[in-house]
Amino acid sequence: MSVALRNAQRAVPVRRAPLRRAVCALRSALGASRFDVGLVCASNALMQRLNGVYRHCPEPTDVLSFPFHQVEAGELPRPCCRGEYNLGDIFLGVEYIHQLCRETGEDFDDVLTVTAAHGLCHLLGYRHDTKPEWEQMYQKEVQILEQLNRLTGSRLRPLTAGLF
């Protein structure tokens, strides 16, 4: 139902309204509009801490997803009560993404959106540890980004293009 957006960092200016619009559209494209999602724009320090605690990799990163439900890729959660209409939380490493964009020349807002799409897919069980998993996730990302592109006129492509 709602996207709880928090901007918890000071390093990078983030435009909240367009990010919320994009995440809402992507969530709808996934068929998960009735689920809440948490979105936190995080600094390198926070991403490093979370990455260290949860993935034993204490380095800044671009996105970390914390699913509320454990589901197979392509399935929607089956909540038992109102409180379970929750996909989980996505931490966007906006400082990390901004630095990356400065190096690659890509548009920060575009990469932020694509990263959010990637994070949403992770909340719904998609993974990219193996090639088959990546292919499945990549196709889903293409699908939802194409829907967003039709709405907004953008030309966004998945984050994991070329991973395998």
Place this chain on the structure above:
Amino acid sequence: PLFPTPLSLNSPPTPFLHPSLSLTPFSFPPGDKAFAQFLTDEIQEEKKIQKHKSLPKVSGGWELEVHGTEAKLVRKIAGEKITVTFNINNSIPPSTEDDTQEQQKPDEQEPELTSTPNFVVEVIKDDTKQTLVLDCHFPEDEIGHEGEEESDIFTIREVSFQPTGEADWKDTNYTLNTDSLDWALYDHLMDFLADRGVDNTFADELIELSTALEHQEYIKFLEDLKSFVKCQ
């Protein structure tokens, strides 16, 4: 001799009074002397730990006006005047003060007190008679604790229009409370502020400024108190 040695006629008799009741101009309560000495030491210590001897600037072209405990930051951009007003009174969250009182060990340095005042942003457009007023707060439970990492740095609590140039607040003007506001609208309001320089970086610098001003006023108060206590 028949007569006892007379008392000296040049010195008045000393009244027999309990020392605490002695209120003659030539002595004042003994506690005051200790209090004044304590204040001397306290002022010295506070000046030693004073982080900013002069008030820090806020980046982005903001001009600062200070009237006692109230500070006002003013900026003009593209047909608009933006003012941010805050008061350092009661601006240090109680949880910070409690931690200082309860947990400090004797030899440990006191933890830094941070001033996080509520602040009011006023946006005046040159061609209107209405000022958009946004009442903003720092989350009280989370500053200085780990939970702050995952929260907004500041929040908008209330929004209303007020007549430009009038000092009195109009209660009859509608006030939007953000507690149950549509989140998309809330984000637009935050972006609106950010476009005018009131963003997370600004909020951080405001805390720095407010903390410095609060400390400055505290030291001045101690000095005034010391003068008052010593005054005869």
